Amino acid sequence: MSKELLKIRNFSKTFGDLTVLKDISFSVKEGEVVSIIGPSGSGKTTLLRCAALLENVEKVDLAYEDLAVCKNGVYAAKNVLKEAKNYFGFVFQNFNLFPHYSVRENVTLAPLLVQKRNKEEVEKEFFILLEKMGLSGKENAYPCELSGGQQQRVAIARALATKPRILFFDEPTSALDPELTQEILKVIRDLAEEKMTMVIVTHEITFARNVSDRIIFMADGYIVEEGRAAQLVDHPQNERTKEFLAFISREN
Amino acid sequence: MDYASMLTELLKGLLVSVEIFFLTLLFALPLGLLIAFGRMSKNCIVSNIFRVYISIMRGTPLMLQLLVCFFGPYYLFRIPLTDPYRFIAVIIAFSLNYAAYFAEIYRSGIQSIPVGQYEAAGVLGLTPLQTFFRIIFPQVAKRVIPPVTNEVITLVKDTSLAFSIAVMEMFTMAKQIASAHTTMIPFVAAGAFYYIFNFLVAFCMERLEKRLDYYR
Ligand SMILES: Nc1ncnc2c1ncn2[C@@H]1O[C@H](COP(=O)(O)OP(=O)(O)OP(=O)(O)O)[C@@H](O)[C@H]1O
Ligand SMILES: [Mg+2]
Numbered sequence: 001m002s003k004e005l006l007k008i009r010n011f012s013k014t015f016g017d018l019t020v021l022k023d024i025s026f027s028v029k030e031g032e033v034v035s036i037i038g039p040s041g042s043g044k045t046t047l048l049r050c051a052a053l054l055e056n057v058e059k060v061d062l063a064y065e066d067l068a069v070c071k072n073g074v075y076a077a078k079n080v081l082k083e084a085k086n087y088f089g090f091v092f093q094n095f096n097l098f099p100h101y102s103v104r105e106n107v108t109l110a111p112l113l114v115q116k117r118n119k120e121e122v123e124k125e126f127f128i129l130l131e132k133m134g135l136s137g138k139e140n141a142y143p144c145e146l147s148g149g150q151q152q153r154v155a156i157a158r159a160l161a162t163k164p165r166i167l168f169f170d171e172p173t174s175a176l177d178p179e180l181t182q183e184i185l186k187v188i189r190d191l192a193e194e195k196m197t198m199v200i201v202t203h204e205i206t207f208a209r210n211v212s213d214r215i216i217f218m219a220d221g222y223i224v225e226e227g228r229a230a231q232l233v234d235h236p237q238n239e240r241t242k243e244f245l246a247f248i249s250r251e252n
Numbered sequence: 253m254d255y256a257s258m259l260t261e262l263l264k265g266l267l268v269s270v271e272i273f274f275l276t277l278l279f280a281l282p283l284g285l286l287i288a289f290g291r292m293s294k295n296c297i298v299s300n301i302f303r304v305y306i307s308i309m310r311g312t313p314l315m316l317q318l319l320v321c322f323f324g325p326y327y328l329f330r331i332p333l334t335d336p337y338r339f340i341a342v343i344i345a346f347s348l349n350y351a352a353y354f355a356e357i358y359r360s361g362i363q364s365i366p367v368g369q370y371e372a373a374g375v376l377g378l379t380p381l382q383t384f385f386r387i388i389f390p391q392v393a394k395r396v397i398p399p400v401t402n403e404v405i406t407l408v409k410d411t412s413l414a415f416s417i418a419v420m421e422m423f424t425m426a427k428q429i430a431s432a433h434t435t436m437i438p439f440v441a442a443g444a445f446y447y448i449f450n451f452l453v454a455f456c457m458e459r460l461e462k463r464l465d466y467y468r
Binding site: 014052053054082088089092094096097098099100109110113114115142143158159162163215217 | 371384394
């Protein structure tokens, strides 16, 4: 059995009076692709952001492999948090590329500045990544000169450049036109084939069904149902899941 | 008095004006950043102190601040006024005043950067300091160039306020020559110099803006 890369237990999160996540527990194994689906406002983004340390939590046990990041809401020391940041990469819905940096600078910034790796090695890997993302020849372009799909692929390259063990995607295609959506989904599919561990929040149910090992359905801050991807999509057990999937297929 | 010596006198004054201009920028631009940080501090005592500071600096005449700076040490502590202190007082008053204006410009620039930029830097593991200097500040610099240009052009003209404590800058010179020889010419010439000075300033700022035009 492969090891658990991410472990979250007893996870609750409130914004003011609003409880957004209620006692969520889940874990991700190495090489696993997990999709999180659910209606708008169900807390998917918040869950991902908390795991990526972008949001503080009141009560949770959060660990990356053997690295305990947070125990019952008490965060570990700064150096541990810094180490934890090496574990994951994060791909945002609206890319969040650095507009004043070229593609090359966007992607190599963290390996050089944060990880202080050898420049030649980083550059070499950069060109390999660029080719993998179908962006060869774009190394000196600035984000504003790229299409949305290209920008998102740069963002994925940037997240991969630090060699994370696990990659988080928050609706990586919802800021994109349908045609551009496909190119991003293809990149993610390729990564899945390489056994990259990923957690993907998405509204693309068909994609989630095909690419992921496991799907988590969230509603109102709870994990309502989770299971093998095809199983959950084709034979949902819970009423809410059925409702949501029916709603989605009506939409399309 | 012939035109040549009149011009020499004026140019000497211009040199002092230019000195005031550059020294003020040298101190006020970085100081403004510190004040902007103070103003944005999460500690509400600190942020209120800077809020009051900025409000006083912007709410009272620069000439008054200049006089307070120059005569203050004497009136308050009986420290004798020396001649070199005139110039120093000008630099202090101008820097403190302009830093307040720059601070507000920086603050609005910093607050206009989307949080996504901080978050992207954060998940990549950049420290807050690295995030500020590598990611945020370069973008702020681009955004604040137009409002900073406005202030800088005002500064060129404001250097003439130094005449109120008899610093020998261009306007003081022009006024002296004009009253000694009952002629308008020094004023006209000084006006032309101020205009050319500002023209150059605007030109340089525009060049700078163009250079940062490679991204949006
Ligand atoms: N910073 C915040 N302050 C207050 N409330 C917030 C904040 N962020 C999220 N929320 C609330 O938390 C709830 C869950 O939000 P979240 O963004 O996690 O939902 P989501 O499942 O990602 O939805 P969507 O599919 O629309 O992206 C929402 O009701 C939202 O209004
Ligand atoms: Mg969301």
